[in-house]
Amino acid sequence: MSHTAHIPSHRKPRRSGSKLALRAGVAGGVLSTVAVAGAAGPAQADPVTETIEMPALGAGVSADLSSAVAASAEATQQIALDMELQAQENAAAVKAAKEARTAKQEAERKAEAERKAAEKARAEAQERANRSTERTTLAASAPDSSDSSDEGGSSYDSSPATGSAAAIVAFARAQVGDAYVMGGTGPNSWDCSGLVQAAYRQAGIDLPRVSGSQSSMGTSVSLDNLQPGDILYWGSRSNSYHVAIYVGGGNFVGAQNPGTGVVERSLDYDPPSGAVRIL
Numbered sequence: 001m002s003h004t005a006h007i008p009s010h011r012k013p014r015r016s017g018s019k020l021a022l023r024a025g026v027a028g029g030v031l032s033t034v035a036v037a038g039a040a041g042p043a044q045a046d047p048v049t050e051t052i053e054m055p056a057l058g059a060g061v062s063a064d065l066s067s068a069v070a071a072s073a074e075a076t077q078q079i080a081l082d083m084e085l086q087a088q089e090n091a092a093a094v095k096a097a098k099e100a101r102t103a104k105q106e107a108e109r110k111a112e113a114e115r116k117a118a119e120k121a122r123a124e125a126q127e128r129a130n131r132s133t134e135r136t137t138l139a140a141s142a143p144d145s146s147d148s149s150d151e152g153g154s155s156y157d158s159s160p161a162t163g164s165a166a167a168i169v170a171f172a173r174a175q176v177g178d179a180y181v182m183g184g185t186g187p188n189s190w191d192c193s194g195l196v197q198a199a200y201r202q203a204g205i206d207l208p209r210v211s212g213s214q215s216s217m218g219t220s221v222s223l224d225n226l227q228p229g230d231i232l233y234w235g236s237r238s239n240s241y242h243v244a245i246y247v248g249g250g251n252f253v254g255a256q257n258p259g260t261g262v263v264e265r266s267l268d269y270d271p272p273s274g275a276v277r278i279l
Contacts, residue, residue: 120182161248164203164279165229171202172245172253178262180255190255190262196231196243203229205278215240218278223267229279232272246275 161169172195181189186198193211200207207214215233226232228248233240244254247264252272255262 161228164205165227167202168199168229168245168279169247169253172199172247173264175255175262176253176264178255180258180261184255192243192255195253195255195262196245199245200278203279207278211235211240211243212238214243215274215276218276221275221277223272223275226275227277227279230275230277232267232275234270234273237274237276240273244272 160166175186175190175195178186179189180191182191183194184190185194190198193209193214196211196214197207197209207217211233212235214231215235216238218231220237221227221230226246228246230246232244232246232252232254234242242254244252244256246252246267250267251264252267253262253264256265256270
């Protein structure tokens with residue numbers, strides 16, 4: 001057989017590739033016809049025999065998509081605003097709670113201060129009432145002071161104060177008529193221990209601030225052996241509730257109470273419990 005003889009092929013004849021044309025219109029015809037052919041189709045392929053029309057996205061669908069996107073953006077923005085509002089409300093609630101706690105603490109502090117002030121006022125009133133009762137009792141039982149020197153009544157050393165005692169007495173007497181104010185240390189208002197402390201400072205002596213501590217200073221002396229400048233106390237020594245300064249002649253100067261202020265009185269007016277000498 002000639003080598004040029006025709007040898008029939010045993011392969012299946014190539015199927016003439018059906019040609020498929022895909023045509024789609026998108027938003028008014030932007031996409032043109034697309035032809036899809038077999039992968040190995042010969043150069044001289046059969047003409048397209050079938051065309052599939054893809055649905056076009058018309059103006060209505062495009063508008064719906066735009067509306068959906070706008071609605072989603074609006075919803076996202078609303079959520080963000082709601083979260084910001086909630087955060088602001090939470091912060092306001094925390095601030096309000098803190099302010100309420102602070103206000104409550106301040107109210108409790110003021111109430112406690114008022115309670116203590118009321119207790120102190122009651123104690124002072126009771127003290128004044130007790131002293132008034134004692135004075136009334138003593139006045140009823142004591143002889144007439146005008147006849148005391150002739151009938152064996154109380155007699156006190158009337159010699160004038162000298163040295164440091166004179167400075168203390170002079171200062172104390174200079175404050176007679178000043179107001180009594182609890183905690184007062186001058187120059188125009190005093191409490192009992194504030195006046196005694198300031199008077200002794202004229203002699204270069206620094207005393208403690210409160211009456212109980214002042215009455216614990218120096219040495220105890222008898223009320224029958226007083227000297228000008230001695231500190232008189234009411235109550236018990238080291239735990240006294242009132243002090244004054246003996247100025248001689250049976251008298252003392254003291255910041256008594258809000259009703260009388262700083263006065264000079266006879267020991268018989270309000271007999272002290274005891275006395276101490278520091279000079």
